[in-house]
Amino acid sequence: MYAWPASEVPALPGQGRDLRIHDTATEGLVTLDPGPVARIYVCGITPYDATHMGHAATYNAFDLVQRVWLDTKRQVHYVQNVTDVDDPLLERAQRDDIDWVALAEKETALFREDMTALRMLPPRHYIGAVEAIPGIVPLVERLRDAGAAYELDGDIYFSVESDPNFGKVSNLDAAAMRVLSAERGGDPERPGKKNPLDPMLWMAARAGEPSWDGGSLGQGRPGWHIECVAIALDHLGMTFDVQGGGSDLAFPHHEMGASHAQVLTGEFPMAKAYVHAGMVGLHGEKMSKSKGNLVFVSRLRRDGVDPAAIRLTLLAHHYRADWEWTDQVLQDAVDRLGRWRAAVSRPDGPDAEALVEEIRVALANDLDAPAALAAVDRWVTRQDTEGGTDIGAPGVVSRAVDALLGVAL
Template identity: 90%
Template sequence: MHAWPASEVPALPGKGRDLRIHDTATDGLITLDPGPVARIYVCGITPYDATHMGHAATYNAFDLVQRVWLDTKRQVHYVQNVTDIDDPLLERAERDAIDWVALAEKETALFREDMTALRMLPPRHYIGAVEAIPGIVPLVERLRDSGAAYELEGDIYFSVESDPDFGKVSRLDAATMRLLSAERGGDPDRPGKKNPLDPMLWMAAREGEPSWDGGSLGRGRPGWHIECVAIALDHLGMGFDVQGGGSDLAFPHHEMGASHAQALTGEFPMAKAYVHAGMVALHGEKMSKSKGNLVFVSALRRDGVDPAAIRLALLAHHYRSDWEWTDQVLQDAVARLDRWRAAVSRPDGPPAEALVEEMREALANDLDAPTALAAVDRWAALQQERGGTDEGAPGVVSRAVDALLGVAL
């Protein structure tokens, strides 16, 4: 599966700072010190609907992570999956009387278009779940053969008790885990499971549903969590720098994935930092496909909204915060974009070197984009009030906003 084209990231003078970021597993800020190549895995979409602002906010957060690392003169090895086989996709395809493969391809293509328009840096490896099945089957077989998984009526389940470090990602109690498991794709009430929290690794073929050859597992399809584990281990290995996604993935998805990987390798942890973006609401409720309260990136683009304004609307909120999308949020972003473009369109302006360092410091401090935006606002206001004599300043600001924030002025 191919990703989307990369926009050029301008090189800035000097060097950025190492990233301090909030780690869910320790509930605190940690300073990441990757080697020459920083490694990041971000969970991708289940392609049964278009990219909404909640998706965009999440991918914007991890785009900033990449930009901070690139500014430290590191390379970035970014991997993202596409869950192109799962119950919600099959249910939507049946509802709309469309082939599930065609639906997945259509929505994945639209996602690529949205990411390109928003100037999100693409992953080096963009892997679909179906594409990953040949690598998933051996992992499930290994877990089963080692006693870390078991069969139940043809399905294969992972035993969470096989990982002594289970629970260290989300830090939740068992009762909360059970509630969230039921809400987020698990089946804690299924009779016969060793532990209600045990997640499915391999679903035996169901009549009328797609299935694949699973070797000794029989025909079926993979569970949600093992998909990401197989892709991450194949392309990044254990101990990669950041596992990312929305806050609703901390449990069960990232918790289970970590346990799968740790049981497979005997190593801990799967990722050095588990980083989670907040939720975006609309009319007082979390924006979600199941509720249908969505604002789509593609719809805004069709209405003529500049993608740079959409991106500024996202950047105006700290990535870990939960916030609400409103018309005013977008109007404020459009006005900010107009001010910034007017400021950099002049032939000279106030010196910009200090501004670049302010932006770097803000973003290195747990991706504090609102503070970086405020610094650019101050420079633009100074330019508006009295201008300046530095002929290179507007160009420096334009390149810094592009390189660090992904906004083309």
């Protein structure tokens, strides 16, 4: 599967700072010090509907991670998956009387368009669950053969008790895990499981649903968590720098994935930092496909909203914060974009070297994009009220905003 085209990232003078970011597993800030190539895995979409603002906020957060690393003169090895076969996709295809493959391809194509418009840097590897199946099957077989998985009516389940480090990503107790498992795709009430929290690794073929040859596992399709594990281990290996996604993925998805990988490899942890973006709400509830309370990137674009304004709306909120989408937050971003573009369109302005460092410091401090925006606002105010004589300053500001914040002025 192919990703989307990369926008050019301008080179800036000097060098950025190492990223200090909140790690869900340790419940505190950690300073990341990757090698020459920083490694990051971000969980992708299940393509049964268009990119909504919650998706955009998550991918914006991890786009900033990439930009901070690039500014430190590192390369970035970024991997993202597409869950192009799963129950929600099959259910939507049946509801709309459309082939599930056609639906997945259509929505994945629209996602690529949205990511391109928002200037999100693409992953080096963009892998669908279906194309990953040949790599998933042997991992499930290894877990089963090692006694870390078991069969139940043809389905294969992972035993969470096989991992002594289970629970160290989300830090939740068993009762909380059980509630979230039921809400987020698990089946804790299924009779016959060794532990209610055990997640499915391989689902035996169901009538009327797609299935693949699973070798000794039989016909079926992969579970949700093992998909990402197979892709991450294949392309990044263990102990990569950042595992990312929305905060609703901390449990069960990242917790279970970490356990799968740790049992398979005997290494701990799967990732050096588990980083989670907050939820975007609308009318008092989390924006989600199941609730149908969505603001779509593509619809805003069709309505003539500048993608740079959409991105500034996202940047105005700290990536870990839960926040509410309103017409006003978008209008504030439209107004800010207009002020910034007017300021950098002048032939000269106040010196901007200090501003570049302010943006770097803000982003290195747990991706504090609102502080970075405030720094640019201050430069713009100086430009409006005092002016300046530095003929290179507007260009420096424009390149810094593009390189570090992904906003083209």
